[in-house]
Amino acid sequence: TPVAAVIPAAGRGVRLGPGAPKALRALNGTPMLIHAVRALAASRHVSLVIVVAPPDGAAEVKSLLDAHALPVSTDFLVVPGGESRQESVRLGLDALPPQYGIVLVHDAARPLVPVETVDAVVEAVRDGAPAVVPALALADTVKEVEPAAAAGDPEPVVATPERSRLRAVQTPQGFDRATLVRAHETVTENVTDDASMVEQLGLTVVAVPGHEEAFKVTRPLDLVLAEAVLARRRL
Numbered sequence: 432t433p434v435a436a437v438i439p440a441a442g443r444g445v446r447l448g449p450g451a452p453k454a455l456r457a458l459n460g461t462p463m464l465i466h467a468v469r470a471l472a473a474s475r476h477v478s479l480v481i482v483v484a485p486p487d488g489a490a491e492v493k494s495l496l497d498a499h500a501l502p503v504s505t506d507f508l509v510v511p512g513g514e515s516r517q518e519s520v521r522l523g524l525d526a527l528p529p530q531y532g533i534v535l536v537h538d539a540a541r542p543l544v545p546v547e548t549v550d551a552v553v554e555a556v557r558d559g560a561p562a563v564v565p566a567l568a569l570a571d572t573v574k575e576v577e578p579a580a581a582a583g584d585p586e587p588v589v590a591t592p593e594r595s596r597l598r599a600v601q602t603p604q605g606f607d608r609a610t611l612v613r614a615h616e617t618v619t620e621n622v623t624d625d626a627s628m629v630e631q632l633g634l635t636v637v638a639v640p641g642h643e644e645a646f647k648v649t650r651p652l653d654l655v656l657a658e659a660v661l662a663r664r665r666l
C-alpha cells in the first residue's frame with residue numbers, strides 16, 4: 432500500500448525568536464522545510480509529501496519546493512495550515528488522495544531525521560501496527576511538578592516516574608490511514624502528538640528506535656546543533 436507523508440510546517444516558531452516562520456528559516460543556506468521534505472522523500476517507501484504551509488504562505492512554499500529538486504519518484508502537494516498543529520495535520524489529511532493507506536506525520540522542525548528512522552516506522556506499520564512512534568531513552572530524570580502560577584516561581588515536585596520506562600518521542604509517526612483519520616475525527620482536546628490521539632481510541636501504539644539527529648529545532652541553540660550536524664555530514 433502506498434505511503435504518503437504529511438509535514439506540518441505552519442507554526443510560527445515563537446520559541447526560536449523573532450524572524451520568518453520557523454519552517455522557512457535557513458539551515459546552512461537551505462530552508463528547514465526543504466531539508467525535512469528531502470529527508471522523507473529519501474525513503475523509497477514515500478511517494479507523496481503533503482506540506483502544510485503557514486496559512487498565508489502556501490504560494491511561497493510551493494515556489495520553494497519548485498525551486499529545490501526533489502527525487503522524481505516523489506510528488507508533493509501544498510495546503511494552508513491552521514491555528515494548532517493538530518488542525519494543520521487534519522488539513523493535510525483532508526488533502527490525502529484515496530490510494531494512500533499508510534500516512535507518516537513529520538514535523539518540519541525535525542529536518543535532519545535519517546532515512547533509516549523513516550523506514551523503520553514505515554516497516555512497523557506495514558507489519559500491522561496501527562500507530563508507530565520513533566522513541567529515545569531519556570538522559571535527564573523527569574519530574575512531574577505542580578506548575579507555578581507565575582513564571583520563575585518555585586514549583587512543588589509531585590512525582591518522579593522511573594526513567595528507564597520513559598521515552599522521548601519524535602517524528603515521523605506512522606499510521607494506518609483510517610486509524611489516524613478516525614483519531615482526528617474523534618479526539619477534540621489539545622494534544623502534542625498524533626499517536627496520543629490513537630491511544631485515546633484504545634489502540635496500542637508501538638515505539639521503534641528513534642535517532643538523535645531527529646531532534647526538534649525548537650530554541651536558538653537547536654539551530655547551532657542542526658547546522659553542526661549538516662556540516663559534519665558534508666565532510
Ligand code: CTP
Binds near residue numbers: 444454514541647649
Ligand atoms: N505546526 C503547524 N501548525 C501550527 C503549529 C505548529 O503545522 N499551527 C507545526 C510546526 O510548523 C512544526 C511542528 O508543527 O513543524 C511542531 O511544532 P513546534 O515545534 O511547536 O513548532 P512551532 O509551533 O512553529 O514553534 P513554537 O511552538 O515555538 O511557536
Ligand code: MG
Binds near residue numbers: 442
Ligand atoms: Mg508549537
